[in-house]
Structure formats: C-alpha cells, structure tokens
Amino acid sequence: MKITLLAPAKINLMLHVVGRLVDGYHHLQSLIAFASIGDEITVEKAESSSLTIDGLFAPHVPLAAENSVVEAARWLKERFSGIEQAHIHLTKKLPIASGIGGGSSDAAATIAALLKCHNISLSTEEEEALILASGELGADVPVCLAHQFGWGPMMWIDSSGRETLPIPVDVSLPGVLVLVNPGVPVSTATIFNKIHPPYTLPQDFINGFATHYPGDLLAYLKVQKNDLMDVAIAQEPKIGKVIQALQKSPGCLLTRMSGSGGTCFAVFEDEKSAKSALLQKMPNAWGMTCSILGAQ
Numbered sequence: 001m002k003i004t005l006l007a008p009a010k011i012n013l014m015l016h017v018v019g020r021l022v023d024g025y026h027h028l029q030s031l032i033a034f035a036s037i038g039d040e041i042t043v044e045k046a047e048s049s050s051l052t053i054d055g056l057f058a059p060h061v062p063l064a065a066e067n068s069v070v071e072a073a074r075w076l077k078e079r080f081s082g083i084e085q086a087h088i089h090l091t092k093k094l095p096i097a098s099g100i101g102g103g104s105s106d107a108a109a110t111i112a113a114l115l116k117c118h119n120i121s122l123s124t125e126e127e128e129a130l131i132l133a134s135g136e137l138g139a140d141v142p143v144c145l146a147h148q149f150g151w152g153p154m155m156w157i158d159s160s161g162r163e164t165l166p167i168p169v170d171v172s173l174p175g176v177l178v179l180v181n182p183g184v185p186v187s188t189a190t191i192f193n194k195i196h197p198p199y200t201l202p203q204d205f206i207n208g209f210a211t212h213y214p215g216d217l218l219a220y221l222k223v224q225k226n227d228l229m230d231v232a233i234a235q236e237p238k239i240g241k242v243i244q245a246l247q248k249s250p251g252c253l254l255t256r257m258s259g260s261g262g263t264c265f266a267v268f269e270d271e272k273s274a275k276s277a278l279l280q281k282m283p284n285a286w287g288m289t290c291s292i293l294g295a296q
Contacts, residue, residue: 001044003117007109008038008293009094009179010101010144011265012258013217014224016200025139025160026192029202031169031221033154034147035177037290039093039106041069043113046087049073055092056286072107072137073114079133082118095286097185099259101140108134108144122149128165135162140259142166153293156205167206171217173267173292175253176274180246180287181263182238191260194231218267221254232261239264242282249277 011033019027039055051070053061061067069090077083088110094102111134115122122130127149134141143155143166152168213220233240239262246255246266251273255266268274274289281287 001117002042003044003113004040004042005109005113005116005148006038007041007102007105007144008147009035009290010105010140010259011035011177011179011292012099012226013173013221014256015226015228015259016203016224017195017227018199018202020199021160021163023160025162026195027199027202028157028160029200029205030157031154031205031224032143032157032166033173033292035100035179035290036293037093037179037288039102039109040091041106041109041113042089042091043086043110043117045117046085049085050087051090052087053090053092055090057092057095058090060096061090061092068103068107068137069110072110072141075134075137076111076114079130080115080118080120082120083114084118086114086117088113095181095183095185095263097187098181098263099186099188099257099261100179100263101144101259104138104140105144107137107141108148111145112148131165132162158202158205169206169209171209171215173217173221175218175267175269176271177290177292178246178266178268178274178278178287179258179263179290180242180266180278180281180285182236182242182282182285184236184238184262186232186236186239186261188260190235191228191231194235195227200227218253221256226257228260229257232257236262238262238282242285245280245282246277249273249280252277
C-alpha cells in the first residue's frame with residue numbers, strides 16, 4: 001500500500017516570546033495556520049529502508065541521517081514494533097530554513113504516513129502522547145503532527161511547542177495568502193539567541209479573542225506581531241524589503257514574517273490582487289499564492 005500526504009507549510013500568523021523555560025527553550029505564544037501548499041511525503045513498504053527526494057529544493061536537502069524524514073522514521077520505529085522497512089519519497093517544494101516548518105512538517109507527515117501504511121490506529125490518549133513525545137524531533141513537530149491527526153488547520157500554542165498540546169481554534173481568515181521568501185536561509189537558533197528580556201506580556205487568546213474580536217481574526221492579527229521579525233531583518237535586510245513590497249501592494253490587508261524567517265506572508269482581498277503582488281516579488285525570490293487549509 002502506498003500512502004501520500006501533504007506536508008503543509010506552517011504559518012505563524014503571530015508569534016510572541018513571553019518568557020524562557022527551565023529547559024532553555026523560549027516560551028512562545030503563537031497562532032499557527034496550515035497552508036494549502038507544502039511538500040509531499042509518499043510511503044510504501046519495502047525490503048529495505050530508503051529515501052529519495054525530488055522537487056525544486058531537493059538539491060538543498062541531505063539524504064543522510066540528519067534528514068528530518070529519516071530521523072522521524074527511525075524515531076517511530078523505536079516506538080512501534082509493527083513498523084516495517086519502508087521506502088519514503090519526499091517532494092521538496094518548500095524552501096529550506098525558511099520559517100514555515102518544512103522539515104518539521106515533513107517529519108510529522110512521515111509519522112502519519114507510516115502509521116497509515118501499517119494500519120496502526122491510535123486511541124485519543126495514544127495520539128496525544130505521541131504528539132507530545134514528537135517534540136523530541138523538534139519544537140514544531142507536535143503542532144504539525146496534531147494537524148496530520150486531523151486536529152484542524154489552525155491552532156494556538158502556549159509553550160516552546162513541546163510541553164503542552166496545541167489547542168485547535170475554530171476561526172477563519174478571509175482572503176488569499178501570498179508567501180514570499182527572499183532566498184536567504186535563516187538559522188532559528190541564531191535568531192532566538194538574540195532574543196532577550198523584557199519579553200512580551202502573555203495573553204489569553206482563547207477567551208480574549210472571543211471577547212474582544214468575536215469572529216474578526218484579521219482585526220486581532222493587526223494588533224499582534226512577530227517578536228522575531230526585527231531581529232531577523234537586522235540579520236537579513238532582504239526580509240524587510242519583502243515586507244515593504246508586500247505592504248505597498250494594492251489589496252494587501254496584512255503582512256508579517258512567519259516563524260524565525262525569512263518567509264513572509266501577506267493576506268490579500270482576492271486572488272487577483274494576490275497574484276498581482278506575487279508578480280512584483282524580488283528577483284530570485286520564491287513565492288506562491290495559497291489559502292489556509294479548510295478556509296471557506
């Protein structure tokens with residue numbers, strides 16, 4: 001049996017650093033959405049384990065043990081004796097080190113595809129335990145795995161991403177998204193190492209949004225920010241140029257950097273204005289239009 005899953009781009013619609021945890025990771029609050037574009041993972045049983053890669057960004061992806069797909073497959077096999085050898089194929093469509101969770105989403109899709117391929121069903125408790133445990137593979141893997149398990153296209157995290165379960169939120173964001181990456185890989189560790197107190201004050205999204213912005217996610221997002229954006233722009237000024245270009249594009253409702261950069265996103269009124277903005281992106285930049293999965 002062959003299983004193919006989308007490993008969608010993970011977009012931090014807002015990201016606040018609100019403290020530091022005892023394990024050294026930063027305490028984050030973030031509203032995360034999953035896009036209709038991403039990498040693809042295909043899994044099928046085989047006589048020996050192997051990985052093949054194609055796609056636009058395939059030349060930048062290692063085939064060795066440090067590949068997130070290989071690591072995820074090995075990690076899952078250690079936990080489930082029923083996982084057999086498998087061939088995994090990755091179609092790499094998302095840029096590397098770009099703040100949209102490519103490697104983490106690939107790892108999560110690999111886990112989900114291997115479980116499906118081997119007809120392994122999980123109870124709710126087992127699913128939650130596996131999501132939390134997957135933080136061993138990276139701070140963004142749990143929320144990506146929760147999405148693969150059908151928790152929804154939008155979630156709130158209130159931790160480093162590894163200590164507590166993500167919370168599905170039933171909100172929608174109107175409009176069409178544009179993603180643009182200026183072609184500069186950004187080290188997440190480098191960016192976080194430059195974040196120091198005072199931190200942003202924490203907020204109660206679940207109750208606060210419902211009370212002050214009932215149903216109007218765009219209005220809520222306009223008064224939020226990404227605490228990593230200024231640091232990333234200082235390191236890679238091209239990110240700032242992308243933000244400025246998107247802001248000036250007709251029909252732009254909101255623009256911001258995702259994660260630790262350098263991919264930026266913008267929300268546009270309609271597909272026509274989104275595609276027009278995409279045509280104006282910087283030379284050598286990667287860009288795509290998309291929507292949030294499940295959006296009406």
